[in-house]
Amino acid sequence: MHSKFISFDTFLSSHQEYWRLDPFHLCQASTLPWYRAKPNLNAWLNSLDSSSIQSLKSCPSKLVEEMERFFPMLESIKHLCVLPQYQLGGLDLPKGADVGIPGRKLTQILAMGEAALDYHEGSEWLEWCAGKGFLGRILSSQSQQKVTSFEWQNSLCINGQAEADKQSLNMQFVQGDAFSDTSDHVFNSCQHAVALHACGDLHTELLRKVSQHALPAVSISPCCYHLIQSEHYLPLSERAKQSKLELSKSDLRIPLQETVTGGERVKRHRQLEMTFRLGLCQLLKTQVGIKQYITVPSIKKSQLAEGFKAFCLWAAAEKEIKLPTPIDFGHYQQQGEALYWEMEKLSLVQQVFRRPLELWLALDRGMYLQEQGYQVDISQFCDKQVTPRNILIHGHKRN
Ligand SMILES: C[S@@+](CC[C@H](N)C(=O)[O-])C[C@H]1O[C@@H](n2cnc3c(N)ncnc32)[C@H](O)[C@@H]1O
Structure with a gap:
């Protein structure tokens, strides 16, 4: 890395x-x-x-x-941009597990869910910024383990809890603010934390808390890098902190300017x-x-x-x-x-330059996890056509 x-x-x-x-x-x-x-x-x-x-x-x-004629370095950079593609076997979903999950979202969730299940360490799940808990539903129904779904919007918590109860899933929604100290109460050292498309500071906050609470594993797919509270990007890893690049919020929008979907x-x-x-x-x-x-x-x-x-x-x-x-x-x-x-x-x-910039940001997250004692894999969990935000960063705690 x-x-x-x-x-x-x-x-x-x-x-x-x-x-x-x-x-x-x-x-x-x-x-x-x-x-x-x-x-x-x-x-x-x-x-x-x-x-x-x-x-x-x-x-x-x-x-x-x-x-490449104008930027000869692109020849080697393009190879570095190719991430291993996560190989999907296909999940056997119980009837109704996909209720209300819109088409393309379902494809993303199934792919992310399958990857997280494969990498799984721990005996519980923590779904960070869960929305209606679509991913949590898949994880709960496949692993039969407890899922804590943490989400800010109360209406999504109510809706998600009702659907989970209807499907008799072992899921518990907790309403709260990711940035408040009270969010620490949802963490415990048996959980594998997952976050699908938690924006900017929301997923970096998760990485900090995962390390602080010594979770056995974490799998995130980052998005909206520009949604940060600071004026400029604050690198997480020691290596990225040494970089001369100072990224503004508008620079952080650059990786998102793909319209493939x-x-x-x-x-x-x-x-x-x-x-x-x-x-x-x-x-x-x-x-x-x-x-x-x-x-x-x-x-x-x-x-x-x-x-x-x-x-x-x-x-x-x-x-x-x-x-x-x-x-x-x-x-x-x-x-x-x-x-x-x-x-x-x-x-x-x-x-x-978009994908190299996105990978620079992903590697910063990966190196941070390494520094915190995690073994890290960075891969692609689905095709760009399903979502251009298809990077999966997975870490599991080294013994
Ligand atoms: C892009 S959505 C992703 C939802 C879900 N993971 C998915 O992929 O369907 C981000 C979620 O983060 C939640 N969120 C935003 N700010 C939050 C905060 N401060 N604390 C907890 N959740 C927050 C939003 O309400 C929203 O449901």
Whole structure:
């Protein structure tokens, strides 16, 4: 893990101007940060049309192959990004165990559940930030062991407890705040702790408490790295603390910018909304003299169907901006469209750094557990199509 971490750290640290960027704003700037350093990268980006941008975006291996010309280190980094894929045998679920669990969520839960069962150490489970306890249900029904499901939202606890009781599962929901000292009461040294997609500080807090209470095992799948209380990322492991990388909350969002789980409709909406927002920026710059970015509130997808002009009038009313008349809205919409493709080109560059950054974060968690006396495995518990947040960090306490 240390040597992998050093490789990712070196790669990310030495290429910061290529990934620490916001494509939405950068596409509106007159020059790119690598304008002088990599003219061949600029030339290549300029040669791409919309269909090649889309095809590279949807085929990461092809994109990496192209980008290796500009970033030779990618050749070795791409191999380090391949995690062992957890091999699923398939669980035999009792009738009704999957009640109310939506399709893709069920696939994630079954995969995570099977991996946790395989790695299991201890005689109880602790389901951290349990939601309605879907994962806990699977673990309880398969292992017949007690599950404590800890969750903040009372309504989810009530709902989850009712379903567990209906299925006669040995599950106990506990309502509480993960960050309060009272959450320590749910831990005991017989538990294997699990957390599926507990956001940012919620899963790092779990790792701390697992070590503090000497749990025999822990399995987490991290997500939403940016949901942290501190201003910047605070590394957990001693090794990551030595890194020169200082990650802001917006840097921590970068690994989450994958839209693989969105269908064609979601993609179309995103394209339209970004085009409208970029077009509006140009209109405000030229017609009203507003040079700085104005945050326009989020918009209902149905409103987009009313067109660019309606969007601009709505946004101007929301921000109390008086627009001059007449305005050639078609002209600014066209500018928005052109900028949209510029933005997509820049995100192709950023895209090849996303997984390395996510693995840097996962390795920090893994190394922290190692430092606390755990044997650690990092793998992939399901396909990216099921969820791009598919990293499984598993630790079991060394004797
Ligand atoms: C992304 S959901 C994951 C839920 C569940 N593990 C799953 O995969 O279906 C995160 C859960 O954490 C809970 N949560 C948020 N803040 C919390 C806190 N401070 N203490 C305990 N739970 C919290 C939320 O209510 C939510 O149910």
